[in-house]
Amino acid sequence: MKLSVWTYEGPPHVGAMRVATGMKGLHYVLHAPQGDTYADLLFTMIERRNHRPPVSYTTFQARDLGADTSHLFKDACRDAIERFKPEAIIVGASCTAELIQDDPGGLAETMGFDIPVIALELPSYQRKENFGCDETFFQIVRHLAKPMERTKRITCNLIGPTALGFRHRDDIEELTGLLSEMGIDVNVCAPMNSTPTDIARMGAAHFNVLMYPETAEAAARWCETNLDQPYTKVVPIGVGATRDFIAEVAAITGRPALIDETRLRQPWYAASVDSTYLTGKRVFIFGDGTHVKAAARIARDEMGFEVVGIGCFNREMARDIRATAKEYGVEALITDDYLEVEEAIEKLQPEMILGTQMERHIGKRLGIPCAVISAPVHVQDFPARYSPQMGFEGANVMFDTWVHPLVMGLEEHLLHMFRDDFEFHDDAGPSHHGAQATARVEQVEAVQTVTSDNVIWLADAEKELRKIPFFVRGKARRNTESFAAEKGLNEISKDTLYEAKAHFAR
Amino acid sequence: MNYIPTPPTGGGCRTAPVLKERGQREVFCGLTGIIWLHRKMQDAFFLVVGSRTCAHLLQSAAGVMIFAEPRFATAILEEGDLAGLKDAQDELDMQVERLLARRPDIKQLFLVGSCPSEVIKLDLAKAAERQSQKHGPNVRVLNYSGSGIETTFTEGEDACLACMVPVLPQTDKRQLIVVGALPDVVEDQMLELLNGLGIDNVRCLPTRTAADELSVGPNTVFALTQPFLGETHAALLRRHARHLPAPFPYGEEGTTAWLAAIAKEFDVDAETFARVTDAPRARARAAVSQASEALQGKSVFFMPDSQMEIPLARFLARECGMLPIEVGMPYIHDAIHGPDLDLLPAGPQISEGQDVDKQLDRARAARPDLTVCGLGLANPLEAEGLTTKWAIELVFTPVHFYEQAGDLAGLFSRPVRRRNILGLEAAE
Numbered sequence: 001m002k003l004s005v006w007t008y009e010g011p012p013h014v015g016a017m018r019v020a021t022g023m024k025g026l027h028y029v030l031h032a033p034q035g036d037t038y039a040d041l042l043f044t045m046i047e048r049r050n051h052r053p054p055v056s057y058t059t060f061q062a063r064d065l066g067a068d069t070s071h072l073f074k075d076a077c078r079d080a081i082e083r084f085k086p087e088a089i090i091v092g093a094s095c096t097a098e099l100i101q102d103d104p105g106g107l108a109e110t111m112g113f114d115i116p117v118i119a120l121e122l123p124s125y126q127r128k129e130n131f132g133c134d135e136t137f138f139q140i141v142r143h144l145a146k147p148m149e150r151t152k153r154i155t156c157n158l159i160g161p162t163a164l165g166f167r168h169r170d171d172i173e174e175l176t177g178l179l180s181e182m183g184i185d186v187n188v189c190a191p192m193n194s195t196p197t198d199i200a201r202m203g204a205a206h207f208n209v210l211m212y213p214e215t216a217e218a219a220a221r222w223c224e225t226n227l228d229q230p231y232t233k234v235v236p237i238g239v240g241a242t243r244d245f246i247a248e249v250a251a252i253t254g255r256p257a258l259i260d261e262t263r264l265r266q267p268w269y270a271a272s273v274d275s276t277y278l279t280g281k282r283v284f285i286f287g288d289g290t291h292v293k294a295a296a297r298i299a300r301d302e303m304g305f306e307v308v309g310i311g312c313f314n315r316e317m318a319r320d321i322r323a324t325a326k327e328y329g330v331e332a333l334i335t336d337d338y339l340e341v342e343e344a345i346e347k348l349q350p351e352m353i354l355g356t357q358m359e360r361h362i363g364k365r366l367g368i369p370c371a372v373i374s375a376p377v378h379v380q381d382f383p384a385r386y387s388p389q390m391g392f393e394g395a396n397v398m399f400d401t402w403v404h405p406l407v408m409g410l411e412e413h414l415l416h417m418f419r420d421d422f423e424f425h426d427d428a429g430p431s432h433h434g435a436q437a438t439a440r441v442e443q444v445e446a447v448q449t450v451t452s453d454n455v456i457w458l459a460d461a462e463k464e465l466r467k468i469p470f471f472v473r474g475k476a477r478r479n480t481e482s483f484a485a486e487k488g489l490n491e492i493s494k495d496t497l498y499e500a501k502a503h504f505a506r
Numbered sequence: 507m508n509y510i511p512t513p514p515t516g517g518g519c520r521t522a523p524v525l526k527e528r529g530q531r532e533v534f535c536g537l538t539g540i541i542w543l544h545r546k547m548q549d550a551f552f553l554v555v556g557s558r559t560c561a562h563l564l565q566s567a568a569g570v571m572i573f574a575e576p577r578f579a580t581a582i583l584e585e586g587d588l589a590g591l592k593d594a595q596d597e598l599d600m601q602v603e604r605l606l607a608r609r610p611d612i613k614q615l616f617l618v619g620s621c622p623s624e625v626i627k628l629d630l631a632k633a634a635e636r637q638s639q640k641h642g643p644n645v646r647v648l649n650y651s652g653s654g655i656e657t658t659f660t661e662g663e664d665a666c667l668a669c670m671v672p673v674l675p676q677t678d679k680r681q682l683i684v685v686g687a688l689p690d691v692v693e694d695q696m697l698e699l700l701n702g703l704g705i706d707n708v709r710c711l712p713t714r715t716a717a718d719e720l721s722v723g724p725n726t727v728f729a730l731t732q733p734f735l736g737e738t739h740a741a742l743l744r745r746h747a748r749h750l751p752a753p754f755p756y757g758e759e760g761t762t763a764w765l766a767a768i769a770k771e772f773d774v775d776a777e778t779f780a781r782v783t784d785a786p787r788a789r790a791r792a793a794v795s796q797a798s799e800a801l802q803g804k805s806v807f808f809m810p811d812s813q814m815e816i817p818l819a820r821f822l823a824r825e826c827g828m829l830p831i832e833v834g835m836p837y838i839h840d841a842i843h844g845p846d847l848d849l850l851p852a853g854p855q856i857s858e859g860q861d862v863d864k865q866l867d868r869a870r871a872a873r874p875d876l877t878v879c880g881l882g883l884a885n886p887l888e889a890e891g892l893t894t895k896w897a898i899e900l901v902f903t904p905v906h907f908y909e910q911a912g913d914l915a916g917l918f919s920r921p922v923r924r925r926n927i928l929g930l931e932a933a934e
Binding site for chain 2: 001002003004005006007009010011013014033034035036037038039040041042044045048049050051052056057058059060061062064065076079083094095096099100123124125126128
């Protein structure tokens with residue numbers, strides 16, 4: 001048993017739903033109790049889909065359990081095929097149905113349907129949503145894709161994007177454009193927007209672009225072995241990664257790696273003097289492994305931040321993230337426990353968090369700005385505008401997104417200068433986030449405080465600390481405490497504060 | 507005091523044939539009730555013993571996550587708990603121990619059963635008893651099931667309130683218990699009205715904190731403010747309390763009829779009743795007539811969701827001039843819904859249970875001006891050109907009694923007005 005307050009991932013059958021809902025002409029018959037239909041709202045509300053997910057639930061109740069629940073499942077299969085006329089169905093069980101062991105796969109296979117029936121085994125008590133996506137897509141590909149003659153032009157399949165994915169919709173468009181500039185067409189994009197018939201002709205592509213290892217790595221590997229299709233290993237998020245991706249595709253296809261970079265603004269924006277204030281900002285990065293790995297590289301090499309901690313919630317990516325952490329000289333946090341993440345952030349006191357919607361809440365609580373880089377998604381993660389993460393436009397989008405929560409360069413200076421101003425004080429927060437601006441409440445007298453390591457902040461030091469603007473106060477407190485610890489001091493005075501400041505000057 | 511609303515001329519719906527359906531039900535399970543119950547009972551914690559799906563549901567149903575650390579969590583069953591490698595009872599004790607150490611402010615802990623815990627027959631009653639002994643009297647531990655195999659959406663609140671009734675102390679005093687979780691501001695308005703009628707001994711279930719005393723016995727009468735409290739109704743009858751049947755207090759008429767049923771029981775004279783209710787009645791009527799302008803003559807179709815459908819249809823038909831086409835309910839309970847069915851003008855199809863695809867076919871054929879449905883169906887129907895009101899908002903918004911009558915009408919009229927305001931065609 002594991003106590004969970006908020007979860008980063010849903011159960012594996014929600015992953016299967018993400019695959020089915022992204023596709024067309026596929027139906028999912030899910031053996032599940034009444035109530036599991038809540039998952040429909042993820043797609044209709046969060047993603048604002050204009051159709052119901054193609055899922056039939058058996059919605060059994062207690063009174064059905066005494067009798068025969070397997071006929072409910074069979075009826076649901078029959079009704080779904082008759083009503084929706086899918087090209088193929090996938091069948092499986094949610095967590096409760098797994099316990100009653102009706103074997104949906106076996107039942108459906110004996111019913112003699114003239115369309116492919118793909119059985120899913122998704123162990124609900126061991127695995128999670130991303131596994132559900134990956135396994136479902138893999139099973140669909142394994143059942144339907146066949147080796148076949150390659151297209152005359154060089155083509156690839158884009159694999160990995162699903163319903164309810166973090167910016168998947170726009171990443172597809174960005175990559176399709178980028179590949180087209182290299183003279184490469186997209187044969188099939190899957191699961192998103194594909195039909196079972198499309199999956200059957202995946203073998204015509206020359207190679208696969210694995211967009212999100214979380215959702216399609218198993219399928220990519222299977223295609224490599226069985227369809228003789230190499231797949232790309234670089235995920236093109238960030239300027240450097242996009243250039244690496246172009247080089248990788250060029251190596252696979254023999255196409256020249258010539259891409260017009262005129263619409264790429266990120267490097268100039270990062271180099272322009274207004275961005276000087278971004279230098280060395282301490283950032284903590286958390287999310288799914290793929291986005292975290294990409295964000296770490298962008299943060300350090302393309303924004304000039306200092307990465308003070310990274311982690312991911314999906315254990316499947318633990319090895320990758322540990323290796324990345326090592327490269328950045330930090331410890332990797334591999335956990336799906338929201339409270340552990342909060343604790344790590346509280347301890348590290350970063351100046352900014354690059355995280356998920358969960359970390360946005362943590363940031364709100366701790367007063368640390370946060371930009372969202374990864375699923376789990378929220379209605380805000382489906383903006384009306386074009387907003388990819390991948391490719392050169394993705395790099396531009398991320399520059400804007402990451403800078404937005406911060407106090408801007410000149411404003412930062414003004415806050416330093418006029419920090420005693422009654423309106424323009426630091427508790428008001430960045431001025432472009434209007435709602436936070438409130439008139440200053442007279443502060444209570446600073447008193448001496450004791451840290452968890454029993455170091456005493458004398459009242460004058462505490463008072464001086466409060467004069468430091470909020471967006472660097474956490475860093476100042478932390479630096480001073482580690483300076484005191486290093487020097488073996490058990491009291492922090494105003495002098496200690498400034499000695500630490502000099503010590504850490506850069 | 508004897509006030510009875512004028513029954514419809516063509517007769518009501520109490521004896522109308524009910525279309526009973528069984529098939530896919532597009533509804534939440536009872537765990538969803540935790541979202542509002544944990545805000546109502548401020549020293550209570552709800553520990554769901556279930557799966558990742560349960561945790562995911564709570565998170566998703568809450569829509570946006572609540573900023574503060576919530577007073578609910580899920581103890582997620584893992585492979586080891588199911589395979590019998592670990593004793594689930596020991597595991598649960600350990601989680602409760604950790605939780606109570608972390609949250610010393612908790613005075614009531616509800617162990618909430620889920621589909622998987624019910625299927626593996628994890629005995630939460632035993633666990634609650636054991637933990638009550640261990641952590642009492644500081645913390646009271648109770649259990650109920652919010653599982654989807656036993657409860658539909660609002661029945662979760664019913665199960666929660668029902669589990670508190672058997673442990674209430676016995677009393678012989680004459681009193682009124684008002685049953686159903688209401689927002690504090692609405693509850694206060696209600697208490698003021700009852701107080702104005704001279705009814706002093708009024709208590710609420712649930713109480714706001716565990717320390718608020720509540721007892722029950724043969725001289726207790728009770729009134730329900732929510733139409734989904736069937737189990738709690740039965741549990742109170744078992745404690746020899748008596749139910750005061752009445753229409754539910756939605757709208758001016760519903761509120762007046764509800765208050766009148768209580769006033770009659772407590773022999774309130776007509777003059778006092780008029781003095782207390784005349785002004786708010788007039789206000790409510792004015793507010794409803796203003797807010798319901800866009801609803802007059804429009805048709806409405808209810809998908810089954812919260813069991814509030816029949817009383818709401820009665821309000822919309824009688825006070826807002828709407829024409830119900832179908833009124834779907836997850837369950838119909840005559841003792842509870844009868845008074846509203848009496849007042850609902852004959853005509854609409856009353857349906858119980860659901861086969862969602864068939865019901866959607868009926869809705870598409872009827873092309874109602876407004877469809878009341880769950881979140882999973884609303885956007886798809888909007889995209890088909892139907893105007894919808896998502897039902898969960900009716901549960902989360904203060905809608906009871908006089909001062910909210912206008913707001914209640916507004917909840918239904920806003921989508922209708924919105925469709926008229928938007929200058930461009932909605933997305934195809």
